[in-house]
Amino acid sequence: xxxxxxxxxxxxxxxxxxxxxxxxxxxxxxxxxxxxxxxxxxxxxxxxxxxxxxxxxxxxxxxxxxxxxxxxxxxxxxxxxxxxxxxxxxxxxxxxxxxxxxxxxxxxxxxxxxxxxxxxxxxxxxxxxxxxxxxxxxxxxxxxxxxxxxxxxxxxxxxxxxxxxxxxxxxxxxxxxxxxxxxxxxxxxxxxxxxxxxxxxxxxxxxxxxxxxxxxxxxxxxxxxxxxxxxxxxxxxxxxxxxxxxxxxxxxxxxxxxxxxxxxxxxxxxxxxxxxxxxxxxxxxxxxxxxxxxxxxxxxxxxxxxxxxxxxxxxxxxxxxxxxxxxxx
Amino acid sequence: xxxxxxxxxxxxxxxxxxxxxxxxxxxxxxxxxxxxxxxxxxxxxxxxxxxxxxxxxxxxxxxxxxxxxxxxxxxxxxxxxxxxxxxxxxxxxxxxxxxxxxxxxxxxxxxxxxxxxxxxxxxxxxxxxxxxxxxxxxxxxxxxxxxxxxxxxxxxxxxxxxxxxxxxxxxxxxxxxxxxxxxxxxxxxxxxxxxxxxxxxxxxxxxxxxxxxxxxxxxxxxxxxxxxxxxxxxxxxxxxxxxxxxxxxxxxxxxxxxxxxxxxxxxxxxxxxxxxxxxxxxxxxxxxxxxxxxxxxxxxxxxxxxxxxxxxxxxxxxxxxxxxxxxxxxxxxxxxxxxxxxxxxxxxxxxxxxxxxxxxxxxxxxxxxxxxxxxxxxxxxxxxxxxxxxxxxxxxxxxxxxxxxxxxxxxxxx
Numbered sequence: 001x002x003x004x005x006x007x008x009x010x011x012x013x014x015x016x017x018x019x020x021x022x023x024x025x026x027x028x029x030x031x032x033x034x035x036x037x038x039x040x041x042x043x044x045x046x047x048x049x050x051x052x053x054x055x056x057x058x059x060x061x062x063x064x065x066x067x068x069x070x071x072x073x074x075x076x077x078x079x080x081x082x083x084x085x086x087x088x089x090x091x092x093x094x095x096x097x098x099x100x101x102x103x104x105x106x107x108x109x110x111x112x113x114x115x116x117x118x119x120x121x122x123x124x125x126x127x128x129x130x131x132x133x134x135x136x137x138x139x140x141x142x143x144x145x146x147x148x149x150x151x152x153x154x155x156x157x158x159x160x161x162x163x164x165x166x167x168x169x170x171x172x173x174x175x176x177x178x179x180x181x182x183x184x185x186x187x188x189x190x191x192x193x194x195x196x197x198x199x200x201x202x203x204x205x206x207x208x209x210x211x212x213x214x215x216x217x218x219x220x221x222x223x224x225x226x227x228x229x230x231x232x233x234x235x236x237x238x239x240x241x242x243x244x245x246x247x248x249x250x251x252x253x254x255x256x257x258x259x260x261x262x263x264x265x266x267x268x269x270x271x272x273x274x275x276x277x278x279x280x281x282x283x284x285x286x287x288x289x290x291x292x293x294x295x296x297x298x299x300x301x302x303x304x305x306x307x308x309x310x311x312x313x314x315x316x317x318x319x320x321x322x323x324x325x326x327x328x329x
Numbered sequence: 330x331x332x333x334x335x336x337x338x339x340x341x342x343x344x345x346x347x348x349x350x351x352x353x354x355x356x357x358x359x360x361x362x363x364x365x366x367x368x369x370x371x372x373x374x375x376x377x378x379x380x381x382x383x384x385x386x387x388x389x390x391x392x393x394x395x396x397x398x399x400x401x402x403x404x405x406x407x408x409x410x411x412x413x414x415x416x417x418x419x420x421x422x423x424x425x426x427x428x429x430x431x432x433x434x435x436x437x438x439x440x441x442x443x444x445x446x447x448x449x450x451x452x453x454x455x456x457x458x459x460x461x462x463x464x465x466x467x468x469x470x471x472x473x474x475x476x477x478x479x480x481x482x483x484x485x486x487x488x489x490x491x492x493x494x495x496x497x498x499x500x501x502x503x504x505x506x507x508x509x510x511x512x513x514x515x516x517x518x519x520x521x522x523x524x525x526x527x528x529x530x531x532x533x534x535x536x537x538x539x540x541x542x543x544x545x546x547x548x549x550x551x552x553x554x555x556x557x558x559x560x561x562x563x564x565x566x567x568x569x570x571x572x573x574x575x576x577x578x579x580x581x582x583x584x585x586x587x588x589x590x591x592x593x594x595x596x597x598x599x600x601x602x603x604x605x606x607x608x609x610x611x612x613x614x615x616x617x618x619x620x621x622x623x624x625x626x627x628x629x630x631x632x633x634x635x636x637x638x639x640x641x642x643x644x645x646x647x648x649x650x651x652x653x654x655x656x657x658x659x660x661x662x663x664x665x666x667x668x669x670x671x672x673x674x675x676x677x678x679x680x681x682x683x684x685x686x687x688x689x690x691x692x693x694x695x696x697x698x699x700x701x702x703x704x705x706x707x708x709x710x711x712x713x714x715x716x717x718x719x720x721x722x723x724x725x726x727x728x729x730x731x732x733x734x735x736x737x738x739x740x741x742x743x
Contacts, residue, residue, distance in 0.1 A: 057502075062505070062509070063502070063505055063506060063509050064502065064505070103509060104509070105508060105509035106509065106511065106514070107593075194588065194589075194617075196585050196588070196589075196616070196617075197585070197588055197589040197592065198589050200592065221585065222582055222585070223581075223582045223583075223584075223585030223586045223589055224585070224586075224589045268579075271574055271579050272578065272579050272582035272583060272586070273582070273583070273586055274494070274496070274526070274583045274586065275496075276496055276571060276573075325511075
């Protein structure tokens with residue numbers, strides 16, 4: 001991975017840079033691979049909503065941005081997860097290439113992995129469980145890598161990305177650690193990590209640097225993720241969820257989970273996040289009528305592009321980067 | 330500011346201290362050498378169990394001997410060290426400023442004066458007046474100005490600012506908004522930002538906040554809060570907040586979420602004086618709360634229906650008795666303003682006491698130095714009382730230092 005470069009002096013300089021051009025060409029091939037793979041497996045692409053009365057609650061200091069909508073306070077989507085779940089009423093397998101906006105805390109500017117405006121490849125599968133979703137995320141990432149190696153070799157070469165870096169990606173099943181195992185590994189590496197919290201950014205990068213192939217972390221503690229990640233019925237206090245972490249320090253590419261879908265469970269989980277469920281009225285109304293159980297994930301488009309290109313920061317793979325803490329175009 | 334209060338808060342005495350500082354601790358100087366003094370027949374406030382309890386020094390004082398050996402001279406009250414840690418913050422005295430009821434904060438100037446003086450003193454300060462859900466973040470100049478006033482005055486490495494969030498505030502995402510606001514970065518960078526989860530309050534345990542709003546405000550808030558026309562006039566409406574639903578699991582997960590989402594902030598929890606307060610404290614500490622504040626029923630300062638003020642909730646002394654030896658940092662609030670109540674609370678296990686209405690009245694009386702003088706008086710009084718007990722640190726007190734009338738000790742039924 002390249003070292004973390006400073007954000008561009010101007011948007012003009014960024015758009016003129018050959019690095020930007022090569023990275024965006026790689027991204028184009030990633031999108032082509034995603035659409036071909038998902039269409040081939042019977043998924044329907046929907047166009048995602050941009051605003052709504054509620055969105056995915058913020059986490060780790062990521063602010064929601066408000067829009068005045070006929071005098072009502074609407075939100076730009078931090079993620080379209082609630083709509084994605086509701087859309088299972090139309091299609092059992094669906095995806096978005098969804099723009100998301102989160103005003104991340106300035107401290108995330110140095111992670112190389114945060115942008116205030118980014119895109120997720122947002123996938124949802126009715127009737128699926130965590131392991132199904134994990135398997136599909138693995139298959140999708142593998143196809144993306146193979147396709148990019150076939151179609152964007154010149155761009156990778158121009159960026160100095162050695163195709164050999166992906167040998168272990170294509171080489172077989174990704175390994176899986178539980179959250180508890182990840183915490184133990186971090187503590188063994190002298191990194192203090194709470195067992196009841198999200199793996200912190202430094203810890204995630206540390207784990208990522210230990211591996212040469214992507215790997216899963218599963219079973220995050222309840223309280224570390226959104227209310228829609230389902231609590232594991234076999235392991236209360238743990239979520240039936242996963243992250244897919246890229247090797248070599250690139251960190252999280254995908255977050256996914258089985259979903260809570262039963263009305264009483266969702267209301268209780270919302271309350272556990274401190275909120276008044278009334279805020280989620282439209283979503284709860286849909287749940288009262290019943291939706292299918294499901295699992296799904298969001299794959300960060302810019303993060304995957306950064307992994308493929310080997311660049312130091314996600315802003316380098318975005319045409320119009322909004323870097324946390326910076327006011328810019 | 331109106332001092333009329335339904336619970337007999339000794340506003341005049343607080344005002345006297347805000348004007349005269351430590352001089353108000355003693356009988357009038359004009360009487361010195363001319364009058365005889367002894368115990369007065371009734372406590373000043375004639376109030377709750379904490380007021381009627383007495384601090385009881387022993388005759389034999391092995392801790393005084395230890396201090397004598399350490400100093401190489403006889404210890405005096407100035408040798409009492411009040412420095413302590415309050416919920417993850419260093420403080421020069423076991424005192425912090427509690428959140429005010431939204432009804433009390435009559436003017437933004439009072440809040441700013443409290444903030445500036447709390448900052449100068451280096452004592453932690455909690456802010457939480459539901460300003461964001463009512464006025465919106467962009468209009469929360471009061472909240473941000475209070476933080477700035479505190480920051481401008483606070484010495485390095487002392488104090489901290491704690492932002493309270495109730496269930497309504499959660500909808501407005503107060504913590505999320507503040508955590509990434511550049512204004513709070515100096516606090517985060519120095520480990521001096523905290524978030525307080527408001528589970529309940531002293532004045533009306535089991536109920537959410539209540540305020541009286543005018544017709545125009547009522548129209549603006551309609552749909553967001555329950556509004557009732559029960560005050561006998563068309564022009565004023567009762568605005569209620571929902572209290573929020575808690576179970577042990579909900580409290581556990583909310584604290585874990587705070588620690589997960591805001592790893593650089595301290596986690597405080599404010600509990601109402603509920604009958605299961607000990608269990609709630611235990612859950613909060615077990616899940617990593619840096620402080621738990623218990624707000625006694627008699628001390629609530631918010632506006633509340635009379636039936637709740639008079640008949641609902643455990644007195645602070647009983648809360649502290651039920652909690653027993655705390656497994657974490659326990660803070661006590663409710664009707665705090667002078668040293669004896671504070672020292673009794675420390676003896677019953679509290680690490681520090683919160684000043685709510687006293688802080689507001691003090692700056693209302695003396696805008697420049699009211700809170701500073703109140704603190705000077707309070708800390709001198711605490712030093713006098715703690716040294717009288719043969720102790721020389723705020724955290725050295727124990728339950729044997731307090732006696733409830735008609736009992737042999739704290740554990741007997743009052």
